[in-house]
Amino acid sequence: MYDKExxxxxxxxxxxxxxxxxxxRLEVYSGCNLNCWSCGRGRTNHGTMELSTFKKILSELTDxxxxxxFGVQGEPSLHPxxxxxxxxxxxxxxxxxxxxISNTEAFRNEGHYTxxxxxxxxxxxxxxxxxxxxxxxxxxxxxxEGVLIQDYYKQNVNAFSYKGNVQKTIIVTNEIEGFxxxxxxxxxxxxxxxxxxxxxWQKLIGMQIKDFPLEKTCVEPLxxxxxxxxxxxxxxxxxGAKAVVVGNTNNENLQGIWxxxxxxxxxxxLCNKKRKDLIPxxxxxxxxxxxxxxPYWGPSYGYEDIIKDIDKYFSLNKKxxxxxxxxxxxxxxxxxxxxxxxLRRKDECN
Numbered sequence: 074m075y076d077k078e079x080x081x082x083x084x085x086x087x088x089x090x091x092x093x094x095x096x097x098r099l100e101v102y103s104g105c106n107l108n109c110w111s112c113g114r115g116r117t118n119h120g121t122m123e124l125s126t127f128k129k130i131l132s133e134l135t136d137x138x139x140x141x142x143f144g145v146q147g148e149p150s151l152h153p154x155x156x157x158x159x160x161x162x163x164x165x166x167x168x169x170x171x172x173x174i175s176n177t178e179a180f181r182n183e184g185h186y187t188x189x190x191x192x193x194x195x196x197x198x199x200x201x202x203x204x205x206x207x208x209x210x211x212x213x214x215x216x217x218e219g220v221l222i223q224d225y226y227k228q229n230v231n232a233f234s235y236k237g238n239v240q241k242t243i244i245v246t247n248e249i250e251g252f253x254x255x256x257x258x259x260x261x262x263x264x265x266x267x268x269x270x271x272x273x274w275q276k277l278i279g280m281q282i283k284d285f286p287l288e289k290t291c292v293e294p295l296x297x298x299x300x301x302x303x304x305x306x307x308x309x310x311x312x313g314a315k316a317v318v319v320g321n322t323n324n325e326n327l328q329g330i331w332x333x334x335x336x337x338x339x340x341x342x343l344c345n346k347k348r349k350d351l352i353p354x355x356x357x358x359x360x361x362x363x364x365x366x367x368p369y370w371g372p373s374y375g376y377e378d379i380i381k382d383i384d385k386y387f388s389l390n391k392k393x394x395x396x397x398x399x400x401x402x403x404x405x406x407x408x409x410x411x412x413x414x415x416l417r418r419k420d421e422c423n
Contacts, residue, residue: 093135094331096297098310100145101127102152103302106178109204111277113265113313113394114146122302126323127158130300131165133327138166139236144174144200145299145310146265153185156194163195163238170239172198172232181211189217192241198232199243200225212245225260265313267356268395278358282401285356286349292367293359294340298331306330308339308351311359314395316352317386335386337371338379344369350380350409352387353395356402384415391419 104119105112141162143149150173152158162171173196180188188199203209215222223230225246232244246260262277267285274280293309300306304323307315319339320330330336339351343361348354389396399416402408408416 092332093137093328094298095137096140096142097130097134097138098142098145098297098299099127099130099149100147100299100301101143101149101155101158102147104151105148105176106151107148107176107204110273111262111269113268119151120147120302121152122158122304124154124157126302126304127161130322130327131161133322134165135328136166136168138169140170140172140297141166142172142174142297142310144172145301146313146315147302148176148179149173150175150177150179156186156190159191159196160194168237170198170232170235170237171196172200174200174202176204177201177208177212181208188215188243189220192217192220195238197239197241198235200232201243201245203245203247204249206249209245209247209249212243215243217243261360263311263359264357266309266311266316266353266359266395267398268313268353268393270394271398271401280358282356282398283405285358285402286354287358288346289348289361290346290364291343291348291354291357291359291361292340292364292369293361294336294343295367295369298327308354309359311357312353314353314389314393316389316393316395318388319386332371338374338383339386340369340371341374342379342383350383350411352384352389352399352412352415355408355412356395356398380409380411384411387415389415389419 099122101122102120105114143155149155159171173191191199201212203212219241221240221242223242223244225231225244230244264274264278269277271282274282293311298306299308299310300322301315304321305315305318306320306322308317308319317339319335320333322330342350343354348357403413403416
């Protein structure tokens with residue numbers, strides 16, 4: 074992956090780590106059946122990914138895609154056709170890892186299908202985030218033939234450490250005492266790109282608005298593509314307000330978006346520690362893991378060339394907590410002029 078010949082090839086074509094999408098995170102359902110204080114979305118409007126949208130995404134993936142995750146900001150188990158989606162993904166990507174992140178509430182209430190149905194369709198991992206005692210009691214009694222049940226915190230098991238179509242496993246993460254209570258390396262709490270209600274920031278992440286923006290590298294847009302239920306492609310999966318839209322898979326080619334100008338310009342900013350120039354990154358505390366393994370090999374853009382029209386990718390709903398949090402930041406610190414102008418226009422239009 075990182076041999077000299079490969080790197081030379083990428084550089085000669087002005088491409089990033091891979092030509093094609095190699096890790097995909099899908100929000101097949103927007104909305105949730107819980108309303109956790111630590112979530113930056115809460116009870117948002119519900120939306121269901123159409124079969125046509127999913128089919129188009131699958132048709133534009135290549136065999137280089139080695140992981141598909143069902144989750145993002147919504148609760149995927151609420152999608153009535155999820156088993157079919159998993160089966161279709163397995164047929165299209167027989168060697169890939171298929172992962173789902175769920176609170177499991179719908180399964181306990183015997184919804185459209187069972188956990189066994191998902192594994193039979195081709196799922197590898199169910200990452201079960203448990204937030205209350207009744208869920209923990211229920212999942213501890215599960216006994217599905219051929220499916221392991223492991224404790225994320227006690228057994229130090231992590232789906233991301235595995236590759237390919239491997240052993241079917243339920244990874245139980247006990248978050249009853251609070252999300253990321255053990256502060257393990259890959260479960261560090263974050264503020265959903267600044268969209269978590271500010272009243273919870275100190276309790277969850279130990280930071281306040283005055284601590285932002287962070288001058289840190291972020292390579293999340295280099296590591297995977299995030300697609301929402303309606304086909305919109307966002308900056309990353311942590312982005313609670315869905316404030317940056319770089320394309321839509323319903324009317325654009327998936328790979329074209331991945332290597333498109335919007336993604337490349339944003340990647341270049343974030344790889345150079347310029348979180349301050351982007352909504353929502355200006356208020357995001359998320360740590361970008363293994364950033365040294367994902368250098369930017371895309372086209373070169375001048376800083377002024379990027380900044381002059383970067384706000385055309387912003388689309389922030391004033392009802393999101395991110396908007397209020399941004400105004401709070403602007404009251405104590407001068408923001409880049411393009412963000413200030415965007416907020417001003419937003420207020421004038423509403």
